[in-house]
Amino acid sequence: MSKKTLIVIGNGMVGHHFLEQLAATPAAADFEIKVFGEEKLLAYDRVHLSEYFSGSTHADLAMGTADWYAENHIDLCLGEQVTGIDRDKQTITTPMGDYGYDELVLATGSYPFVPPIKGNEHPNCLVYRTLEDLDSIRASADGVKTGVVVGGGLLGLEAANALKSLGLEAHVVEFAPRLMPVQLDTDGGALLKHKIEELGVQVHTEKATTEIVEGEDARLRMNFSDDSHLETDLIVFSAGIRPQDALARSCDLAIGERGGIVINDQCTTSDPHIHAIGECALWSEKIFGLVAPGYTMARTLASVLNGDQEAAFTGADMSTKLKLLGVDVGSIGDAHATTPGARNIRFNDEQAGHYRRMVISEDGKTLLGAILVGDNSHYDTLLQYALNGIELPEQPETLILPESQGGAPALGPDALPETASICSCHNVSKGDICGVIDAGCSDLGSVKAETKASTGCGGCAALLKNVVDSELEKRGVEVSKDICEHFPYSRQDLFNIVKVNGIRTFRTLIREHGKGHGCDICKPAVASILATCWNEHILATDHVPLQDTNDTFMANMQKNGTYSIVPRIPGGEITPDKLIVLGEVAKEYNLYTKITGGQRVDLFGATLSELPDIWEKLIAAGFETGHAYGKSLRTVKSCVGNTWCRYGVQDSVGMAITLENRYKGLRAPHKVKMAVSGCTRECAEAQSKDFGVIATENGWNLYVCGNGGMRPRHGDLFATDLSDEELIRTIDRVVMFYVRTADRLQRTSVWMENLEGGLDYLKQVVLEDSLGICDELEQHMADLVGTYQCEWKTAVEDPEKRKRFREFVNAPSKKDPVQQWTTERDQRRPLVEGEPA
Amino acid sequence: MRARISWDVVCTVDDLVPESGVAVWTEDGPVAVFYLPHRLPALFAVSHTDPFTGKNVLARGITGDLKGQPVVASPLYKQHFNLQTGQCLEDEEVTVKTYPVLLDGNNVRVEVPTVNKESAAA
Ligand SMILES: Cc1cc2nc3c(=O)[nH]c(=O)nc-3n(C[C@H](O)[C@H](O)[C@H](O)COP(=O)(O)OP(=O)(O)OC[C@H]3O[C@@H](n4cnc5c(N)ncnc54)[C@H](O)[C@@H]3O)c2cc1C
Ligand code: HEM
Numbered sequence: 034m035s036k037k038t039l040i041v042i043g044n045g046m047v048g049h050h051f052l053e054q055l056a057a058t059p060a061a062a063d064f065e066i067k068v069f070g071e072e073k074l075l076a077y078d079r080v081h082l083s084e085y086f087s088g089s090t091h092a093d094l095a096m097g098t099a100d101w102y103a104e105n106h107i108d109l110c111l112g113e114q115v116t117g118i119d120r121d122k123q124t125i126t127t128p129m130g131d132y133g134y135d136e137l138v139l140a141t142g143s144y145p146f147v148p149p150i151k152g153n154e155h156p157n158c159l160v161y162r163t164l165e166d167l168d169s170i171r172a173s174a175d176g177v178k179t180g181v182v183v184g185g186g187l188l189g190l191e192a193a194n195a196l197k198s199l200g201l202e203a204h205v206v207e208f209a210p211r212l213m214p215v216q217l218d219t220d221g222g223a224l225l226k227h228k229i230e231e232l233g234v235q236v237h238t239e240k241a242t243t244e245i246v247e248g249e250d251a252r253l254r255m256n257f258s259d260d261s262h263l264e265t266d267l268i269v270f271s272a273g274i275r276p277q278d279a280l281a282r283s284c285d286l287a288i289g290e291r292g293g294i295v296i297n298d299q300c301t302t303s304d305p306h307i308h309a310i311g312e313c314a315l316w317s318e319k320i321f322g323l324v325a326p327g328y329t330m331a332r333t334l335a336s337v338l339n340g341d342q343e344a345a346f347t348g349a350d351m352s353t354k355l356k357l358l359g360v361d362v363g364s365i366g367d368a369h370a371t372t373p374g375a376r377n378i379r380f381n382d383e384q385a386g387h388y389r390r391m392v393i394s395e396d397g398k399t400l401l402g403a404i405l406v407g408d409n410s411h412y413d414t415l416l417q418y419a420l421n422g423i424e425l426p427e428q429p430e431t432l433i434l435p436e437s438q439g440g441a442p443a444l445g446p447d448a449l450p451e452t453a454s455i456c457s458c459h460n461v462s463k464g465d466i467c468g469v470i471d472a473g474c475s476d477l478g479s480v481k482a483e484t485k486a487s488t489g490c491g492g493c494a495a496l497l498k499n500v501v502d503s504e505l506e507k508r509g510v511e512v513s514k515d516i517c518e519h520f521p522y523s524r525q526d527l528f529n530i531v532k533v534n535g536i537r538t539f540r541t542l543i544r545e546h547g548k549g550h551g552c553d554i555c556k557p558a559v560a561s562i563l564a565t566c567w568n569e570h571i572l573a574t575d576h577v578p579l580q581d582t583n584d585t586f587m588a589n590m591q592k593n594g595t596y597s598i599v600p601r602i603p604g605g606e607i608t609p610d611k612l613i614v615l616g617e618v619a620k621e622y623n624l625y626t627k628i629t630g631g632q633r634v635d636l637f638g639a640t641l642s643e644l645p646d647i648w649e650k651l652i653a654a655g656f657e658t659g660h661a662y663g664k665s666l667r668t669v670k671s672c673v674g675n676t677w678c679r680y681g682v683q684d685s686v687g688m689a690i691t692l693e694n695r696y697k698g699l700r701a702p703h704k705v706k707m708a709v710s711g712c713t714r715e716c717a718e719a720q721s722k723d724f725g726v727i728a729t730e731n732g733w734n735l736y737v738c739g740n741g742g743m744r745p746r747h748g749d750l751f752a753t754d755l756s757d758e759e760l761i762r763t764i765d766r767v768v769m770f771y772v773r774t775a776d777r778l779q780r781t782s783v784w785m786e787n788l789e790g791g792l793d794y795l796k797q798v799v800l801e802d803s804l805g806i807c808d809e810l811e812q813h814m815a816d817l818v819g820t821y822q823c824e825w826k827t828a829v830e831d832p833e834k835r836k837r838f839r840e841f842v843n844a845p846s847k848k849d850p851v852q853q854w855t856t857e858r859d860q861r862r863p864l865v866e867g868e869p870a
Numbered sequence: 871m872r873a874r875i876s877w878d879v880v881c882t883v884d885d886l887v888p889e890s891g892v893a894v895w896t897e898d899g900p901v902a903v904f905y906l907p908h909r910l911p912a913l914f915a916v917s918h919t920d921p922f923t924g925k926n927v928l929a930r931g932i933t934g935d936l937k938g939q940p941v942v943a944s945p946l947y948k949q950h951f952n953l954q955t956g957q958c959l960e961d962e963e964v965t966v967k968t969y970p971v972l973l974d975g976n977n978v979r980v981e982v983p984t985v986n987k988e989s990a991a992a
């Protein structure tokens with residue numbers, strides 16, 4: 034059978050998702066597939082577009098790879114705009130030529146609407162839709178002061194945040210009397226405006242721009258109909274989107290009155306061989322400006338082409354939950370109470386900045402819609418009530434009241450019907466999750482891998498975890514948190530036991546709360562807990578045997594049994610004199626020398642017995658241990674900051690040194706890394722650290738729980754424009770809360786993801802002191818900072834401790850014969866097995 | 871020459887570190903001596919050489935017990951070895967050499983095979 038040709042126009046999110054879905058069906062083999070994309074880049078995640086400004090690259094955002102297309106025999110033509118369709122001949126035209134098709138899919142998305150304001154063609158008038166747009170915005174923002182976003186909707190606020198992150202003073206100009214007029218009501222809009230203004234973005238509502246002219250103090254001036262004006266260097270239009278239906282119009286497909294390519298339930302247009310999906314498609318007179326409905330259309334069309342007669346698109350929920358400039362906003366269903374007879378229940382706490390509104394049916398039995406501003410913790414529960422028509426409790430207001438005022442706890446996963454949609458991005462229901470668990474998935478990770486749930490926008494992560502935990506529990510799978518066979522407790526439990534009972538040794542702990550003699554899992558974990566609680570020297574007799582060799586000998590064991598030495602160089606700042614000492618010591622002991630990724634110097638190849646002698650010399654020159662061996666603070670990386678850098682706005686080196694000296698030596702469940710950048714250009718790559726600090730005009734922005742390594746993760750913006758004192762206090766609290774509650778070997782990112790309530794919960798604990806423990810956390814940190822000692826200094830001064838460093842206790846001068854060396858690039862390195870000396 | 875056996879004094883009690891190991895040099899090469907005061911017997915001696923890497927590091931591993939057996943975990947790649955039998959818990963095929971060890975007054979003695987030696991220690 035000769036293959037039919039399938040052409041897809043548009044390589045955006047939905048176009049790509051469609052191909053992924055189709056490739057997974059047998060029908061894929063029936064088609065010769067070609068894709069044309071106007072953008073030069075492979076389909077990328079537009080939903081997370083703004084992350085491009087916080088360091089993500091196209092590769093990070095890309096939805097697939099060129100290899101995937103090649104493996105699936107899909108011919109991908111990027112940077113090639115389709116300019117015409119001939120329906121009679123069944124061909125399409127691009128600047129490169131004509132191509133025939135049997136089936137054609139339009140996935141052309143939409144384009145930003147630019148209101149017809151005089152002067153809007155100025156080169157510094159921009160839009161916010163593609164990576165190229167963002168490049169233009171970045172270029173336009175270079176070296177200037179002010180930026181305005183026209184449009185106070187969802188995207189407009191996101192764009193305003195982006196301008197702010199580029200270091201501009203940001204304004205939002207909205208024609209309507211409130212922000213997000215589609216999703217919010219008057220009170221909600223007012224609260225959002227207040228919160229956003231607190232974050233330093235100025236909001237101008239009820240402003241109609243009449244013209245854009247040359248500015249006096251800035252590049253441009255916007256004149257408003259009320260005779261006021263605003264000067265700005267650039268303008269980003271975000272006044273709504275329009276379906277990209279130009280091609281469909283040119284070949285006379287049916288188009289809606291206000292644009293959009295008309296499709297039926299099978300996603301087919303008025304021509305049976307042409308289909309449309311995503312934001313360009315108009316279904317039942319509705320355009321869907323969100324990605325999830327587009328994905329549903331893509332799945333439907335893939336099934337249709339695979340011969341499934343039943344497949345149908347039946348509409349989609351447009352509820353949204355987001356964080357705009359760090360402020361929670363949620364809108365569910367009929368938020369404006371347009372259903373006849375609908376009634377409202379409102380909760381408005383101006384003090385805390387929380388606004389919640391429920392729209393309920395006339396009979397009070399079902400939830401029709403809701404609006405949330407300032408706190409989205411009720412979103413999941415409300416959405417489930419609305420989507421599944423679950424009958425409301427007798428007193429529905431308990432759903433939005435704070436628990437202290439009689440609020441009901443969140444809807445448990447048990448109360449959800451099998452059909453409840455858990456992840457709308459990937460259309461995963463509770464039933465689907467039960468299905469894969471019955472088929473053998475026994476943890477969250479495998480459920481995610483199997484269903485893709487929670488791998489889209491991530492909004493459903495907490496709910497998914499609850500459902501999975503509860504289903505596993507029901508099936509008798511015990512989610513064991515025991516640290517090892519010696520203790521029936523998690524690390525956090527052990528921490529509490531040690532703290533509450535004042536336990537100071539491993540022996541006491543295992544005798545009273547465990548069994549056996551311990552092992553290499555529980556011993557180091559307990560050592561870390563004891564260090565945090567009592568901060569005694571790690572070579573105190575009782576603690577020596579608990580530690581991993583690196584901790585015991587305060588150096589990092591390398592593959593040949595020798596050690597590497599990393600002295601602390603706070604913030605990466607070092608005097609020439611100290612640098613010379615490092616060189617001299619390295620030379621004397623023939624140590625291989627390398628600059629580390631953490632802005633310090635690593636000296637390799639010291640034998641056990643050489644360690645104290647080397648440290649004696651380093652300490653004499655003023656060095657301290659760098660704790661490179663410990664589960665503790667490693668380095669605080671920094672850029673050079675405003676002392677030297679032309680762009681710097683704060684002293685990043687000074688702050689890095691302060692932080693490094695404050696937290697050095699602190700024992701934690703895993704290593705902790707920090708970095709400080711002197712401006713938004715982020716040369717210190719702070720967002721890849723557990724704690725990332727980025728200077729702003731007004732202070733410091735703090736990002737938390739990022740990491741590099743095997744599974745890199747960008748930190749989450751935690752607090753903005755902090756003073757020095759606020760910054761340190763905030764980090765103190767987060768670090769201490771982490772140290773107290775994390776599991777063994779759990780880095781901050783995983784810890785945070787596993788906190789019930791995630792980032793929002795962490796913010797409540799740390800910024801709002803919701804548990805009332807902040808004083809205690811700060812006090813604990815102050816105690817630790819006060820009792821810091823350089824472990825190496827203590828060790829070299831104590832002859833008893835130095836005894837531990839004898840390579841062979843009965844033969845002090847014996848050299849370990851298996852350590853053999855060769856020279857490479859003028860330095861000594863271990864001989865590889867089988868290599869001639 | 872005929873191989874003989876000797877009980878060498880390798881160190882004294884003061885050299886030992888409770889719940890941990892020290893390395894000593896013997897006629898048979900490097901040996902790790904462990905002192906686990908809360909067990910009986912409390913002394914164990916195994917080769918100091920990690921069989922997986924050939925490096926002399928085992929005395930620097932963490933000790934403990936797994937399923938009732940006294941073990942040390944290699945500090946390099948964390949395999950566990952039974953201190954009594956030398957058996958590796960992760961890989962049936964691998965063992966470390968074990969040595970009889972005893973306390974003689976203040977002295978720790980390890981029994982090692984010796985070659986080319988005129989007389990055993992008195
Ligand atoms: C900043 C931003 C934030 C967003 N946040 C969210 C969010 O939080 N949640 C959410 O659900 N949605 C969000 N969206 C919306 C979401 O990105 C869209 O719903 C989704 O991208 C639509 O996918 P699509 O494939 O229909 O269109 P697109 O992704 O726009 O893809 C269409 C592609 O077709 C190409 N094309 C058009 N015409 C032609 C032609 N003639 N020839 C060749 N190629 C052509 C275009 O260049 C484009 O690459 C956001 C959008 C933006 C811009
Ligand atoms: C200069 C003129 C205007 C600008 C710049 C502007 C800004 C915006 C923006 C950016 C959006 C899109 C929201 C989103 O992306 O989610 C939007 C939508 C909206 N605005 Fe305004 N607005 C203007 C005029 C008006 C007018 C005249 C009204 C009516 C009083 C109004 C009320 C609304 C409403 C109801 C929507 C939702 C429309 C839709 O369904 O997409 N706005 N506006």
Ligand code: SF4
Nearest residue numbers: 672678681711712716
């Ligand atoms: S991050 Fe630091 S080095 Fe980079 S531009 Fe800003 S101040 Fe300069």
Ligand code: SF4
Nearest residue numbers: 591592629630742743
């Ligand atoms: S990346 Fe791998 S090879 Fe390099 S230092 Fe880390 S663990 Fe070693």
Ligand code: FES
Nearest residue numbers: 456458489490491
């Ligand atoms: S709802 Fe977006 S990832 Fe699940």
